[in-house]
Amino acid sequence: MQSAEPKNQKSCLVATLSRYTSAVRNMEHTIMLPSLLRDVPQEEPEDSFAAEGNNKDLYEYFLMLKSVRNVVESGLMPPDERKALSVPLETLEDSDPETLFHFHLTGLFSVLNNLTTSSHMLTRRYKEVIGLSN
Structure with missing residues (x-):
């Protein structure tokens, strides 16, 4: 269907x-x-x-x-799940779906936070280039 x-x-x-x-x-x-x-x-x-x-x-x-x-x-994220990134992916292969979900969600949060920081940096640098820096 x-x-x-x-x-x-x-x-x-x-x-x-x-x-x-x-x-x-x-x-x-x-x-x-x-x-x-x-x-x-x-x-x-x-x-x-x-x-x-x-x-x-x-x-x-x-x-x-x-x-x-x-x-x-x-x-x-539950506070104890934030440390999930320190666990190697290979050790999670046989994990239950909830553990895998938290591992990947932690990774997604980390990547999105890094991209957000990069976006703020790029915006700040652009403003400096065109003379609008604070």
Whole structure:
């Protein structure tokens, strides 16, 4: 089934994050008693994270999806996750999806902060070149 969204919008970060938060919100509204998911194993072989041997039950998976959604919506990284960049990527290959998400999100924040700093520097230098420096 093809989506009505244009292909370029599917790869848009904001649209992807919006689809994710919407899906998790729908999951929360549908699952009225999450505790019923305790001790229910993941059985879908097409789920790459389930197939990798993560032994989480569906309740833990439910909580993880909500936790990631909270980070996406708030834009704030938990303080203990900010040290994730010091961990080599090779050691994260077998990690659970939440750990991988925090690792890559930390990297994305770092790159965007560096690009923002560079943008401010370039703007300041341009103003100096044309004589508008403060």
